[in-house]
Amino acid sequence: MSILIILLSLAAGAYVLAVLERWAVHGHLSLTGPAWAALALLGRESVLARTPDRLFFEAGPVLLLVAGLLAVAVIPLAPGLIITDLATGALFLNAALAYVLVALIMAGWGPNGAYGMIAGWRFLGQFIAYAMLIVMPITAVAMRAESLSTTAIVTSQAQLWNVVYQPIGFALFVVAAMGLAWLPPLDLPDAPGDLAGGVEAEYTGVRLAVLRLARMVIILALAGATVTFYLGGWLGPWLPPAAWSAIKILFVAAAMLSVGRYMPRIREARYLALSWKLGISLALANIFVVGVIALVVPI
Amino acid sequence: MDGIEPHFMSMASLTKDQPRSSDGLQMDWINVPFGPFFPGLPAGLHLTLTLDGDTVAGSDTTSLVGAMDLLDGGQMAAADFVDRLAAAIPLTPVAYRALACAALEDAAGIAPSADQHRSRAAAIERERIASHLSWLAEFGAQSGFAWLAGRAGALQLAVQTADITGISTLAAPIARLTRRVQNAPLLRMRLGGIARVAKDSPASGPVDRARGGGSDVRSGDATMTALGFEMRSQDGGDALARMRQRCDEIGQSIDLIAAAGMIAKPGLADIGTASGAGMATVETPRGAARLHVTLTKGQVVEARLDTPSTRHLALIDTLTARRELGDALVAVGSLDLSPWEIRG
Numbered sequence: 001m002s003i004l005i006i007l008l009s010l011a012a013g014a015y016v017l018a019v020l021e022r023w024a025v026h027g028h029l030s031l032t033g034p035a036w037a038a039l040a041l042l043g044r045e046s047v048l049a050r051t052p053d054r055l056f057f058e059a060g061p062v063l064l065l066v067a068g069l070l071a072v073a074v075i076p077l078a079p080g081l082i083i084t085d086l087a088t089g090a091l092f093l094n095a096a097l098a099y100v101l102v103a104l105i106m107a108g109w110g111p112n113g114a115y116g117m118i119a120g121w122r123f124l125g126q127f128i129a130y131a132m133l134i135v136m137p138i139t140a141v142a143m144r145a146e147s148l149s150t151t152a153i154v155t156s157q158a159q160l161w162n163v164v165y166q167p168i169g170f171a172l173f174v175v176a177a178m179g180l181a182w183l184p185p186l187d188l189p190d191a192p193g194d195l196a197g198g199v200e201a202e203y204t205g206v207r208l209a210v211l212r213l214a215r216m217v218i219i220l221a222l223a224g225a226t227v228t229f230y231l232g233g234w235l236g237p238w239l240p241p242a243a244w245s246a247i248k249i250l251f252v253a254a255a256m257l258s259v260g261r262y263m264p265r266i267r268e269a270r271y272l273a274l275s276w277k278l279g280i281s282l283a284l285a286n287i288f289v290v291g292v293i294a295l296v297v298p299i
Numbered sequence: 300m301d302g303i304e305p306h307f308m309s310m311a312s313l314t315k316d317q318p319r320s321s322d323g324l325q326m327d328w329i330n331v332p333f334g335p336f337f338p339g340l341p342a343g344l345h346l347t348l349t350l351d352g353d354t355v356a357g358s359d360t361t362s363l364v365g366a367m368d369l370l371d372g373g374q375m376a377a378a379d380f381v382d383r384l385a386a387a388i389p390l391t392p393v394a395y396r397a398l399a400c401a402a403l404e405d406a407a408g409i410a411p412s413a414d415q416h417r418s419r420a421a422a423i424e425r426e427r428i429a430s431h432l433s434w435l436a437e438f439g440a441q442s443g444f445a446w447l448a449g450r451a452g453a454l455q456l457a458v459q460t461a462d463i464t465g466i467s468t469l470a471a472p473i474a475r476l477t478r479r480v481q482n483a484p485l486l487r488m489r490l491g492g493i494a495r496v497a498k499d500s501p502a503s504g505p506v507d508r509a510r511g512g513g514s515d516v517r518s519g520d521a522t523m524t525a526l527g528f529e530m531r532s533q534d535g536g537d538a539l540a541r542m543r544q545r546c547d548e549i550g551q552s553i554d555l556i557a558a559a560g561m562i563a564k565p566g567l568a569d570i571g572t573a574s575g576a577g578m579a580t581v582e583t584p585r586g587a588a589r590l591h592v593t594l595t596k597g598q599v600v601e602a603r604l605d606t607p608s609t610r611h612l613a614l615i616d617t618l619t620a621r622r623e624l625g626d627a628l629v630a631v632g633s634l635d636l637s638p639w640e641i642r643g
Contacts, residue, residue, distance in 0.1 A: 024445075114331040118353055118624065184443045185485070193339030193441030194625045264489045265443035267625060 003083050009246070010072055014216040017253050021216075024258045038209055046205030049111035060107025061203070061211040067103055068217030070096035075224035076151045078234045078241035089150035090138050093225055097134070097180060100218060101127045104182075104189060104199055107211065111202030119198030123182065123189040125268055129275035130179035130186075136283035137169035137176070140290040141229045154233030160299050162230040168286040170230045172279055177222040177256070179271070181215070184260025188268055223253035326352050335363045335638075339441035339628050341390075343638030346631060348619065355619045355627045360612055362641035369602040377403050380592075380599040381567050388606075390433075390637045393426040394583035397565040402590040403599070406577025407570035414561065415568075416522040421559035423581065424552035425466065428473070429458045430584035431505075431545040434635045435480065438542070441632050442489060450476055463562055470553045477546035490539035494618040494630030497536070502614065503607045504586025506634055509544040510536030516582035526558040538633035545635075572597040583607065585635055608640035 018034035049057065073096075074089035076082040086092050101123060108120020142148050144165065145156035163170045179186040190198035203211050227233055227248040234241035236248075266274075293299070333339075333346040340346060343364035349357035367387050375383070381403070385396035397419050404411060411419075432455035439447030454473055461469060480486060496502055496510050507513035508531065515530040517523040531547050533540040556562060574596055580589045586607025593601035611634045618634075619627035 114329055114350070118331075118350070122353065184445070187443060188625070191443060191625065193443060194628055196338055260443065261445040263444060263483075263485045264439075264447075265625070266485070267489060268623065270488055 002081055005081065006072065006077060006083055009077065009242075010069075010217065010220060013220050013246070013249065013253075014213060016250060017216050017219060017257070020250075020254045021257050024254075024261055041204075041209040041212075042206055044205045046207055049113055049202045052112050053110045055110075056106040057110030058207075060103050060110050060199075061207055061214055063099060063106065064103035065210060065214035065217060067096055067099035068214055068221050070099075071221035072217065072224065074150050075221065075228055076154060076233060077224075077245040079151075081234075081242060082151065085149060085151050088148045090142055090148045090153065090229075093150070093221075094135060094138060097218070097221070100180060103214075107203070108189070108199045113202045115195045115197065115201040116199050119189040119191075119195050119201070122195075122198070122268065125272065126179055126182070126186065126188055129272045129279075130176040133172050133176035133275060133279045133283055134180060136280070136287060137166075137173040138229065140166055140169045140283075140287045143287070143290055144294055150228050150233075154228055154235065157232045157235060161232040161235075165293070165299065166230075166286055166290050168282050169290070170226075172283055172286070173229065174226055174252075174256070175279075176275075177226060178260070179275075181219045181222050181256070183219070183256055185263045185265045186271065187260065187265060188271075191265055193265070219253055219256065220249065223249045223256060226252045328356055333628070339437075339632060341437070341636060341638055344631075344636060344641075346615070348624070348627065350624065353624045355622050355624065358616050358619045358627075360615050360631075362612075362638035364638050365608075365641035369604055370599060374595070374598040374600045377407075377570050377594065377597060377599055378567055380602070384590075384602075384604075388637065388639045390639055391426055391430055391583050391585070393422050393565065394581055395588065397423055398579055398581040398583075398588055398590050399592075400565045400567045401579035401581065402577050402592045403570055403594065404568055404577070405579055406575045406592050406594040407568075407573035408575065409568045409570060409573075411568060413522070415563075415566075417526070417559045418561045418563035419565045420520075420522050420526065421463075421556045421562040422564060423583075424555045424559075425458060425461070425562060427552045427584045428466075428549050429455050430635075431549050432458060432473070434545060435476075435542075438629075438632055441628065444486075447480065463556065463560065466553060466556050466562075470557075473549060473553065477549055481543055481546050486542070487539060490542055490629065490633070491537060493538040493622075493626050494633055495535070495537045496614060496618070500614055500617070501610045502586070503610060504582070504584070505541055505544040505548060506607075506611060506614075507586065508532040509540040510534075514587070516580050516587045523555070526555050528555060538629055541633050541635075570594070570597060585637055585640065586610070588640075604642060606637075606640035606642060608634075608636045608638070609642050611636055612641055 015034055019031060022033050023029045071093050073083035074086055074093050104123045105120040108116040141153055141162055145153040182189045190200055195201065200208060200211060227245065231248050234245045236244035328349055328351050330347055330349050333348060334344045336342055343362055345361045345363050347359045348355050369384065371383060381396055381399040384399040385392040388395045432451045435451035436448050436455060439451060454469065454476060457469055496506060498510060508515065511532055511534045513532050517528050518530050531551060533544045574594050576593045578591045580587055588607060589605040591603040592599055614634060615631055618630040622630060
């Protein structure tokens, strides 16, 4: 039953997110817009690129969707409302999202086109920038909860949310999550002005619909992870726990979608330099500070 | 070789005679087309980059829309020539209309009135504002800065048809936009140090003035001097300096329009059946454009046009060489090429 509820919530969330994205990008708030766009994609011819690597071309979008769904599986929406409450949930989430890289390289390589291929390799470079900044803040979160279980991580924030307890980790995780979801200003793999859609450039029809749906699921998974790790998950007064989860996840996702509208795309070299020189130093400092607080003044 | 199995495929020997990257690695080089319809470049520009990984190893740029003959047939009526030239350069029709009028009047020996000079100058300045805002919008679209693309695009549309009062109303929001753009730290990071144009490279307009000094046709124009024009320039010569130069010129053009107090589409004086040769130079939004015309009994029989985008086209190879792809496209975009101006 939990699985069905979560999958239905995910579908609804992906739709709401698509509405918000259209609003953020095009400035039009249309509740039916994504439905019409999806129908148009499903009705459109699914063009096959000339001499593609068929396996990679077909499997890339599907693997991306699977990676997103696996990540969602360990995000608790309410006490007991989780697909699987693994003891190593935080680690599993990280492992599932690692396949985003594999899927994007496959989707970029598969069509045998320059834009997609460059986009795929660009994402590999981006991975080098964000990967450590996903893992290291999660380490500090798990240190406080003394567990890798996502449910335990939420309950560990009953007294104080992690966004207050470890704000540096929160900031680093959100920026890294935006890199993982290739959201502006870290949208190097699909940069419309550089690569005319990049990984998406050679996909049409149903395949493109799957690719876009997968991306929405990944954004939701990352927003869910942010809420779980830093914003107290389902915790909150008055409303039912699941409602708090939904509100927080949609708010974080909307913020992640909107913020890139107000800044230019960052250069790849600059992103790498900032991530490694500044980001990792801050992440190490965050782990140290959280460790000291956990030992001296456990909250 | 000792210690190596007989069928070992040595990368060193397999790639021995193939071209090397600047870092010594051998990779497949691919030719990738950007344009004629590419989101980050002006429509009509066909840029082919040879990519070594994601680094540019070479480039080839052509225009698919700039080869139109200046004369329709062997000769044409002067008024028709003015319309034809304005239509041939649709991104800045007012400046080229003014250029055609000035060249034909020079050939016919006619001097326009002071008011005509002022209203023409104001019309060109209005087009300069719109053109620079259009560039900001294009740059916003290229760099994923959606807010900038939307805001600059909306202001450009409003400016294009605004009268004197309209321009003064738009002055405040335009100033806010340019101030915000110039102060944005992420834009400084994005553009700083990219595509530095050398002092000895051929350039004009904002590209020239952004590298310190430079020239401006308006400096020698008595009407512009009377309106209070003084040439402005930036230091650095990179993409950031070019953006700042254009923002600075937007504010200056607003002041010049206010000083002119009148604005009108350039119109050709009655040249009758005059004959002669004439020349004019106008500072278009992209730089100095020069037109030579020959009139025979009121008919234009010969015309030669020199445009800034044709000059700037030669810079692309140098500015994109060994640049990462994103930086190379920013470099091309920062030149603000008009494919319609590229002759030949």
